[in-house]
Amino acid sequence: MSEPAGDSSGTSARTGETAVLREAVDRLRAEADGLRRAMRSRGVIEQAKGMLTERLGCTPDEAFGHLVQLSQDTNRKLADIAAGLVGIAAPLEGDTAVDEDLPVPGPVTAPAAVPPRLQDPHPPVPAPPAAARLTPVPGLAARYHLAASALAGADTPEELARLLHEVALAPLGVLAVVLGLLEPDGALALVGSHGVEPRRISQWRRIPPETGVPLVAAAHGGGMVWEFDPDRPGERPPDTGRIVPGRIACAVPLRRGDRIVGAMSLGWEGRADRARAASRYVDALANLAAGHLLRVGAAGDGGPGLEVPGGEYWFRAVLDAMYAPVLVLSAVRRGVDGGSITDLRVGYxxxxxxxxxxxxxRLSELHPGLVASGAFERILGAAADGVPYEGWTTDFTRPDTGAAGRLSLRAVPFLDGVLLTWRHRGGAAERAARLGEAHRLAGLGSFWWSAGSPGLELSEEALRMLGLDPGRAGATPAEVLACVAPADRPAVRLLARRLLAGQRNATLEVAVGTTGAGPRTVRVTAEALTAPAGGPARTVRGVVQDVTAWHRTEQALTAARARLAEQRRRAGAEHRMTRALQSALMPTPTGPDPSASGLDHAARYLPAGEQPRVGGDWYDLLPLPDGTVLLAVGDVSGHGVAAAVGMAELRHALRGLCYTGAGPAAVLGRLNTMLCHQGSRHIASVLCGLLDPAARALVWSAAGHPPPAVLRAGTAALAQGPAGTVLGADRATAYRDAELALRPGDTVLLWTDGLLNRREGGSGRPEPLLRAAEECGATALADCLDHIVAGLGGPNPADDSCLLAVRLPPAVEPGPGR
Structure with missing residues (x-):
């Protein structure tokens, strides 16, 4: 079916109207772009007009005509001509180009797009010192002034990054630009970029301060950070998280005055020497971009990192509403290339x-007491390291009163500095907190009751001791009584009645059952306040103290005292019984007196200094039928009744064997056989000797015992002979006799080891005993033995001991006529 003719003509008309509208829109867009480009360069053109007006003495219109004429004569853009003239008047540091020789930049065109390289990042390399840099690239001053004019027209961070690249950095071979702002916690938020893949920006949208990425290093270090791609793979540094593409990357801090607000990262594909030659130009561009980045950020949507809270009025209003003092501090660094932080400047x-x-x-000027106390260095460390600091100082002068005080400090990293807050210690709240801590440590609680109140007001510690919720305000009398053990409730009721009746004070210990900790004992000390004339109590106040540990300690101490008294009673009884048994088993020798044969003798038995320790030391002196005299000392192992019984058995067995006429070695051998055969629990050391006074000879044998000593003419010496093995240790042991020839007046000494082996000062060697014997001279034997014991320090506190001495009669000198 064919369409009506009228419909075809209407469609043609609408198509023509659309084409006209499209042409109008394109024309308006072109005009807007032209106006925008004109506005970017208007600032530098106006600066050039002013410079020519002042130097040529002409009007502004004439100066503008001169600029137009120069543009036509040189076939260059008017903005390029103006930027070149301004660059001559205000050159950058190191830019030495002059008017005609100045290579004013031509049309700005971006280089061919290079795919961004998402990997192959490298560690930052600090920029070289100024003396080591290459010759600066000429004409940068003109490019800087063009950029200053163009950046003023940026409305968003993205547009700012694009204009920086197109107007100021693309002619140097820069591929990409990334802009980041510091956030209050020290992180870096990427807010604008150009020439970087969006996915890459999304991955690095917010960079924590501890990552070590060059952008963060520049923002926190305050200096330019370079990153190069070595030509030789063997020198390739490890991955550092490069964000921008290119063989060379540079991170530059963004400064606003003396405060670092962020960082800028650039990526090059060209030569490293050309990139480093533009270092000062890039640093100047970074400072220029910092102000514009804060401007476009504050005018935007207020996203993360766009607004700097330290300078915002709403942020200051929040700080002013706080009771605690707060200082917003920014870092003051040594030098301009990111030196160490030397001080902090107050921003608000x-x-x-x-x-x-x-x-x-500066903080050091405002509060010098912080410097003297050492807290200032820790606050600087918080700003440098990004780690909060909390402490206190006693050397602080209050700026309002000039008085010294104690200060609690807290410094939290904020942007490139810190937020510093403090409070003066010693206020009412802190005193109450310290009092509460003291009550908790001492196990003290308090309570209060006044007439007409529904219950008792209890402190947190008192509630905790009773097993109630510490967060509640108080408790009723019934609730408190329910916490007391049933056996103690009548005493609590009686105490309450007496206090309410007007008794001034009272103390009571009761058991309370707290959950999880078992029953505890608390001591209640209460005081009643009455009217001056007396009568019922108006107020009752008191303290509750947890005495569980003290009560348990007292009970344990009482039980320990009872056990100790019982042990002392038993030890005393055992000691008395052992003494009696020892006296019964080892009586004073009876029978023939050795003095009949002209021998002088003396003995000492020395019990241990500690009362319960009765041992098995013994001695024996017995004349035998054949005219010889038995000399013996011995020591049975152990202490107490068992040792005393073993000593008696051994002593009487030795006496019986000596009556058989056997020699000392044979006697010891048979004693050893007896102990080994009986399976005795004791071993014993014995020295057995048979003294023949007529022949002046001593035959002796030892079983694990020291040999006898002979004191002759003031000199004491040990006899030489076999030592032997202790009795009861080895059935196969054989003992041998030794014979000692004596002279008239010789003294023979025998002793047990308890006399020499001491815990303090006793080595067991016989030299001290021999020296003490030599000091006796010709004194009586009893006095000599007392002198020896005194010289060795008296009785041994830990062991009993014996000392036996026999002295031969002196030689009889022939009388006259014989």
């Missing part, structure tokens, strides 16, 4: 920080 001080202007002053 809230109302609680004290009277007087503080903004702009």
């Amino acid at each position: 001080a809230n109302a609680a920080a004290g009277p007087g202007p503080a903004e702009g002053r």
Whole structure:
């Protein structure tokens, strides 16, 4: 079916109207773009007009005509001519180009697109010192002034990054630009970029301060950070998280005055020497971009990192509403290339920080007491390391009163500095907190009751001791009584009645059952306040103390004292019984007196200094039928009744064997056989000797015992002979006799080891005993033995001992006529 003729003509008309509208829109867009480009360069053109007006003495219109004429004569853009002239008047540091020789930049065109390289990042390399840099690239001053004019027209961070690249950096071979702002916690938020793949920006949208990425290093270090791609793979550094593409990357801090607000990263594909030659130009561009980035950020949607809270009025209003003083501090660094932090400058001080202007002053000047106390260095460390600091100082002068005080400090990293807050210690709240801590440590709680109140007011510690919720305000008398053990409730009721009746004070210990900790004992000390004339109590107040540990300790101490008294009673009884048994088993020798044969003798038995320790030391002196005299000392192992019984058995067995006429070695051998055969629990050391006074000879044998000593003419010496093995240790042991020839007046000494082996000062060697014997001279034997014991320190506190001495009669000198 064919269409009506009228419909075809209407469609043609609508198509023509659409074409006209499209042409109008394109024309308006072109005009807007032209106006935008004109506005970008208007600032530098106006600066050039002013410079020519001043130097040529002409009007602004004539100066503009001169610029137009120069543009036509040189076939260059008017903005390029103006930027070149301004660059001559205000050159960058190191830019030495002059008017005609200045290679004013031509049309700005971006280089061919290079795919961004998402990998192959490298560690930052610091920029070389100024003396080591290559000759600066000429004409940068003109390019800088063009950029300054163009950036003023940017409305968003993305547009700012694009204009930076197109107007100022693309002619140097820069591929990409990334802009980041510091956030209050020290992280870096990427807010604008150009020439970087969006996915890459999304992955690095917010960079924590501890990552070590060059952007973060520049923002926190305050200096330019370079990153190169070595030509030789063997020198390739490890991955550092490069964001921008290219063989060379550079991160530059963004400064606003003396404060670092962020960082800028650039990526090059050209030569490293050309990139480093533009270092000062790039640093100047970074400072220029910092102000514009803060401007477009504040005018935007207020996203992360766009607004700097330290300078915003809403942020200051929040700080002013706080009771605690707060200082917003920015870092002051040594030098301009990111030196160490030397001080902190006050950006804002809230109302609680004290009277007087503080903004702009350094912290060391505002509060010098912090420097003297050492807290200043720790605050600088918090700004440098990004780690919060909390501490206190006693050397602080209050700016409002001038008085010294104690200060609690807290410094939290904020942007490139810190937020510093403090409070003066010693206020009412802190005293109450310290009192509460003291109550908790001492196990003290308090309570209060007044007439007409529904219950008792209890402190947190008192509630905790009773097993109630510490967060509640108080408790009723019934609730408190329910916490007391049933057996103690009548005493509590009686105490309450007496206090309410007017008794001034009372103390009571009761058991309370707390959950999870078992029953505890608390001591209640209460005081009743009455009217001056007396009567019922108006107020009852008191303290509750947890005495569970003390009560348990007292009970344990009482039980320990009872056990100790019982042990002492038993030890005393055992000691008395052992003494009696020892006296019964080892009586004073009876029978023939050795003195009949002219022998002088003396003995000492020395019990241990500690009362319960009765041992098995013994001695024996017995004349035998054949005219010889038995000399013996011995020591049975152990202490107490068992040792005393073993000593008696051994002593009487030795006496019986000596009556058989056997020699000392044979006697010891048979004693050893007896102990080994009986399976005795004891071993024993014995020295057995048979003294023949007529022949002046001593035959002796030892079983694990020291040999006898002979004191002759003031000199004491040990006899030489076999030592032997202790009795009861080895059935196969054989003992041998030794014979000692004596002279008239010789003294023979025998002793047990307890006399020499001491815990303090006793080595067991016989030399001290021999020296003490030599000091006796010709004194009586009893006095000699007392002198020896005194010289060795008296009785041994830990062991009993024996000492036996026999002295031969002196030689009889022939009388006259014989």
